[in-house]
Structure formats: structure tokens, C-alpha cells
Amino acid sequence: MEEDNNTKLAKIAQSLIPIGKGILAADESTSTITKRFELIGVPSTEETRRQYRQLLFTTPEIEKYISGVIMYDETIRQKSDNGESFVSILQNKGIIPGIKVDGGTTPLRVGSSELLTIGLEGLPERLASYYELGARFAKWRAVFTISDEFPTSECIEKNSQALALYAIQSQQAGLVPIVEPEVMMEGSHSQERCYEVTNQVLLQVFKDLEVQKVSYPGMLLKPNMIVPGKSAAMAINPYQTAQKTRALLETVVPKEVPGIVFLSGGMTPVQATENLNAMNKERALWQLSFSYGRALQEPVLKAWNGSRGNESTAQEMFLERARLNSLAVVGKYDSKMETMS
Numbered sequence: 218m219e220e221d222n223n224t225k226l227a228k229i230a231q232s233l234i235p236i237g238k239g240i241l242a243a244d245e246s247t248s249t250i251t252k253r254f255e256l257i258g259v260p261s262t263e264e265t266r267r268q269y270r271q272l273l274f275t276t277p278e279i280e281k282y283i284s285g286v287i288m289y290d291e292t293i294r295q296k297s298d299n300g301e302s303f304v305s306i307l308q309n310k311g312i313i314p315g316i317k318v319d320g321g322t323t324p325l326r327v328g329s330s331e332l333l334t335i336g337l338e339g340l341p342e343r344l345a346s347y348y349e350l351g352a353r354f355a356k357w358r359a360v361f362t363i364s365d366e367f368p369t370s371e372c373i374e375k376n377s378q379a380l381a382l383y384a385i386q387s388q389q390a391g392l393v394p395i396v397e398p399e400v401m402m403e404g405s406h407s408q409e410r411c412y413e414v415t416n417q418v419l420l421q422v423f424k425d426l427e428v429q430k431v432s433y434p435g436m437l438l439k440p441n442m443i444v445p446g447k448s449a450a451m452a453i454n455p456y457q458t459a460q461k462t463r464a465l466l467e468t469v470v471p472k473e474v475p476g477i478v479f480l481s482g483g484m485t486p487v488q489a490t491e492n493l494n495a496m497n498k499e500r501a502l503w504q505l506s507f508s509y510g511r512a513l514q515e516p517v518l519k520a521w522n523g524s525r526g527n528e529s530t531a532q533e534m535f536l537e538r539a540r541l542n543s544l545a546v547v548g549k550y551d552s553k554m555e556t557m558s
């Protein structure tokens with residue numbers, strides 16, 4: 218019985234990382250998508266959010282490059298103009314529906330600026346209902362900020378324990394957990410400091426996943442790349458990013474984990490693609506792919522601008538970004554291919 222479930226999970230995990238495909242993170246919470254809409258002057262209502270997600274999910278041929286889509290609670294229950302559920306639209310394209318199951322963040326303690334991701338209460342029931350709705354994988358994001366004193370070991374330990382509990386509960390419910398410990402790019406820290414903190418975080422996460430007996434073949438890791446802070450003085454090239462990121466992953470990620478799907482974390486769409494491409498110039502122990510939110514959607518949002526008349530242009534932008542990232546998964550992207558951004 219146990220074995221059957223693990224075999225099923227491993228199959229789902231594999232089907233999320235076929236060569237040349239990656240995941241679309243379209244699971245922005247209502248407050249996050251509202252901020253993204255504000256940037257383009259579009260009011261955020263249930264209907265505008267539905268129209269925008271419909272545009273993404275109905276993009277012709279997107280299934281050539283996208284294996285799975287992470288949705289938000291509101292989105293997984295929504296339908297297209299013609300009444301077909303988003304879940305069914307995705308399934309009919311062979312795209313696996315996924316769901317964000319964390320409940321966002323709260324201060325780690327009163328007055329602290331560090332954050333703890335919450336949402337374990339009632340999680341087994343929610344996971345069961347998402348499975349019923351058609352989800353086959355789940356995502357939980359923990360965030361760590363870098364400063365001279367952060368992250369504290371308390372922040373790392375508490376978030377890591379929650380990630381591991383979410384992961385095992387997801388597997389028990391038949392959902393592949395995407396474990397996302399995000400070391401944020403905000404700050405002026407060096408690439409070395411990002412390496413050091415990410416190393417500390419990932420070591421703790423795998424220790425806790427081990428304690429909870431999470432089945433590695435039935436999970437995916439969604440980490441940040443090893444890059445300097447956004448306001449750091451020194452810029453680095455994709456080769457340097459790839460080298461450090463791969464070096465770290467090789468020391469901390471068990472080889473039984475089938476895939477690593479990076480977050481874009483505030484890199485520009487082109488940077489995110491270039492870095493992934495550099496990472497895939499040589500074969501790695503795991504499939505190295507993408508689970509991008511902003512890096513896939515930024516140009517799409519701009520092109521859409523809230524207008525139905527712009528939908529097909531916006532879909533072309535989405536298809537092109539997905540295609541370029543698909544090439545990056547096999548190390549065959551070149552920035553000269555950029556024509557739209």
C-alpha cells in the first residue's frame with residue numbers, strides 16, 4: 218500500500234520534469250496578484266483574475282513547454298468563459314494541475330521582521346479536497362531574508378519543520394510536494410553570502426525531510442539560484458551563477474530527488490532563462506528545470522494590460538517565454554533569440 222502510493226508519486230514527479238518542459242507558477246495569492254495588476258493599472262477583481270488566468274491556461278500549444286501549473290485556491294475552482302473548469306482545460310492538454318497550499322506568512326515572533334510560513338492547521342483536509350478537485354502536486358514556500366543577523370537559526374528551523382510536515386502530508390494525500398525554501402534576493406549581500414545561507418537552509422530542510430520520512434523520488438525541490446543581492450555592487454554572469462548553484466546543489470541535494478525546478482525570485486525574464494541555460498550546459502544528477510512565476514508572466518501582463526483585445530498578443534508572449542525556457546532546460550538557448558522583450 219505504502220509502496221503503491223510512493224510509486225504513483227514518483228510517476229507524477231517524473232511527469233512534471235520531462236526533458237524540455239517546466240512548470241508555470243500562477244499561484245499568486247489575491248494580494249500578490251493585486252500588486253502585479255496595480256503595476257499595469259488593472260483593477261483586481263475575481264473576474265479580472267479569472268480572465269487573466271484563462272488567457273494563460275488557454276494559450277495554444279503551451280503544453281509543448283509546460284508540464285504543470287500551480288494555482289491558487291480561487292483559481293483551481295474557476296472556469297473559462299465557456300464553462301469548462303480550468304482543471305479540465307489543463308488536463309485536456311496533458312498539463313498537471315497543482316495547488317499552493319501554504320497560508321502565507323506571519324511574523325516569526327511579535328516584532329520580528331523574519332517570517333514564518335503558516336497553514337498546517339487543517340492541511341490534511343484541504344489536501345484531500347484539492348486531490349478531489351484534480352490537483353496532483355502541491356507547493357509550500359518558506360522565505361528567508363539575508364542581512365548581517367538574518368536568517369536566525371530559529372527562522373530556519375521552524376520554517377524547515379513546517380516544510381517537512383507539509384511534504385509528508387502531501388505525499389500521504391497523493392500529491393507530489395514541491396518544497397520551496399526561498400532565500401530572497403533583497404539586499405546587498407554577495408554571492409558567497411547567498412551560497413552560505415542557502416547551504417544552511419537546504420541542509421536543515423533535508424534533515425527535516427529525512428526525519429519525516431519523505432519519499433525523495435516523489436518530491437521536487439524549488440530553490441533559489443545562488444546570486445548576489447539585488448542591490449549588491451557586483452554583478453555576475455550566468456556561468457558564475459550556474460557554477461556556484463550547481464556546486465551547492467551537488468553537496469546538499471540527495472540524488473534520489475528527481476528534479477530541481479528553480480524559482481525566478483525577481484531576476485528579469487531574460488536573466489532567469491540565461492541562468493537556467495548555463496546550468497544545463499552540462500548534465501546534472503537531477504533534471505534542472507523551471508517553476509517560474511514572474512519570469513514567465515512579466516511580459517505577458519504588460520502585453521495584456523487588462524484588455525481582451527490584447528489577449529492573443531499576450532498569449533504569444535507567454536508561448537515565446539515558455540519556449541525559450543524550454544530551450545534553456547536542454548542548454549540550447551541563446552540570448553540572441555530574444556526578439557520580444
Ligand code: 13P
Pocket residue numbers: 242358397480481482483508509510511512
Ligand atoms: P517567482 O518565479 O516569481 O519567484 O515565483 C515562483 C513562486 O512560485 C513563488 O512562490
